[in-house]
Amino acid sequence: MSAPVISARGLGKDFRVYAKPGDRLVELLTGRPRHQVFRALGEVDLQIHAGETVGIVGRNGSGKSTLLQLIAGVLQPNRGSVAVQGRVAALLELGSGFSPDFTGRENVMLNAQVMGLRRSEVEARFDRIERFADIGSFIDQPVRTYSSGMMVRLAFAVAINADPDVLIIDEALAVGDEAFQRKCFARIEEIREAGATILFVSHSAASVVNLCDRALLLDEGDLLMAGRPKDVVARYQRLVHAPLEQRQALREEIRSFKPVWDSEREAAGELAQDVGGKHEPAATPEGKHAAADIREWPMEAQERFEPGLVPESTVDFVPSGARIHDLQLETADGRRVNVLVPGHAYVLRYRVHFERDAHAVEMGMAIKSVDGITLFGQSSHGRSGFLAGVTAGTDLEVEFRFLTRLRPGTYFLNVGCQGLDDASNERVFLHRILDAACFRIEGMPTDRYKVGYFDLSDEPACRWRTLPG
Incomplete structure (x- = not known):
């Protein structure tokens, strides 16, 4: 297997939390601690390889955004290390790097160069970025005159057209109107097909299952589980709806979950991929495909009542x-x-x-x-x-x-x-x-062979026959 594009070892991040703003100054002048330490991310070990699309799920405050910001280089870790190979485009807080007094054109040039593009490369891509953003003459107006929707369009257009080796998306796919969202998804699909590595954070279980090859479950700064998206999402949903008194026991149960792998294939480094509803065995180091009888990962599939499964939006x-x-x-x-x-x-x-x-x-x-x-x-x-x-x-x-x-x-x-x-x-x-x-x-x-909201198939779901001639 090739060297990982993203490699994290013991990666951790803490933040200082002050009861009131003045405590910062008091601490600075007296040298006496006036803060509490918030552990945003524990010691995370992680490897992501070229071409993988990896989903990250977890409750609010679980450390998802912190992990992405560390990988993108926006934050520096307190513990451990992270290494990323290639050009990174991060869709974190869209437009956060824009200067309000610069025009859209000037911000495009500045942000694209920050992402690692040379000026000549930015100029070659500029028409494509401008068409994608579709904000008309506002491209030459100061960004402070933009609506929030125009800001989002331009920021997304810059990041998505940087031709990244690694694309990081943090809950940024619900921007703009439906037509713009579809255009963004289509471009992301192109990037994925070109072999880029994608990290994708979302609270949408369907998006993670449909878009990702692998998923990670974070909770309270800990990486509880990594594996097939459907398995990870199922346990994430149980964790979200678990009563408070049961949550710790469930965390330990998730930590101890082990997928059923064929030990020989695991030793050979083969990976079963489930992309877009199609199951394809990964290539072996010799370039041959693994046999088609890869074992199923276990999934809960029994009727039951979970008291914690209640809507918060009633x-x-x-x-x-x-x-x-x-x-x-x-x-x-x-x-x-x-x-x-x-x-x-x-x-x-x-x-x-x-x-x-x-x-x-x-x-x-x-x-x-x-x-x-x-x-x-x-x-x-x-x-x-x-x-x-x-x-x-x-x-x-x-x-x-x-x-x-x-x-x-x-x-x-x-x-x-x-x-x-x-x-x-x-x-x-x-x-x-x-x-x-x-x-x-x-x-x-x-x-694993089906996608979408509904299962309308009959048995057998598909037939075929060879036509004469």
């Missing part, structure tokens, strides 16, 4: 004649769950208490992605029409049955109850809850 609208309560997901035989398995049938159940008379009533539900995309929805009206009249004091139990054709990931549930407003004769929400609950779907081994 929006409960003020009731207007009815109140939804006691929402839960159940298996077909009535067990409460929020961790589901693909291909199984489930029941969304909730109750509605009517505080006043209601007419032409219907109940509904919707499933949304982490990005807020509505993936599926249905209402009681589609099956049985409106409920003509409901008197005050009535309690209804509502059931929606569905089959999970969704791919592994975390999803959110919206629920609502509508009725006819007597005054306006228009349909209104009697009660509505956004992100009322969430559930997680954990994958089965065969999922």
Whole structure:
């Protein structure tokens, strides 16, 4: 295997934290410590090879951004060392290196040279950068006159067109409008196909699984796990939703997890890669491909209920004649769950208490992605029409049955109850809850061949035949 492009040994970073700003001056004048030490990153050992796309996941404050800034050279470590081979383009805090009084053109020249490009190289790329940013005549205006969106466009355009050997992305793929985001993703795909090494930090599990060959899980400054993205993401999601009293035990469990490798292949240095939903064995040192029977890594894939798996984004609208309560997901035989398995049938159940008379009533539900995309929805009206009249004091139990054709990931549930407003004769929400609950779907081994939100395949999923002639 080739020498690593990024190599870190015992890499660590601490920050001094002061109770109030004046303590810095007191410490300087007296020599007496007035600070506490915050350990942002522990002793991390890490090797990343050319052409790898590596995802980094972890809770807020876990050390992800600190690790990237150390690799990019923005921060200097307190302990250990890190070495990076080749040109680095880092999408950290976009636009942070821009001088507000310089024009966009001047900032492009300055920032690109900081990334290691010669002036002649910047000039050769300038038209491409300008087209990518697409900010028109503002390219010759001071950056202080830019909107935040224009700043983001220009900063991204500079970094993404530097033709880096190493591209570092820290939660920077949600910038700009949808068209610009797609353009950024397309350019990143080009960079990846050209053989660049990419480090990618995101809270989006789907993005990490779809974009990355390998993933790292950081927590409280420690590297808990490195391995296949689906395995790492599954344990990251468990850690995020674990009750506080169980978190330390879960950290130790994650640390002790060992993937099932064929010992002979491990000794030979072969790496199984799962890129873009396709599984391809890596080449051996002799240039031959490993056999196709590489073992599956274990994945949890059992229905269960995790009390800590609750949304933090719930929006409960003020009731207007009815109140939804006691929402839960159940298996077909009535067990409460929020961790589901693909291909199984489930029941969304909730109750509605009517505080006043209601007419032409219907109940509904919707499933949304982490990005807020509505993936599926249905209402009681589609099956049985409106409920003509409901008197005050009535309690209804509502059931929606569905089959999970969704791919592994975390999803959110919206629920609502509508009725006819007597005054306006228009349909209104009697009660509505956004992100009322969430559930997680954990994958089965065969999922490594599929991508996207839904599994719409049949068995056999693919057929082929040789045509004559």
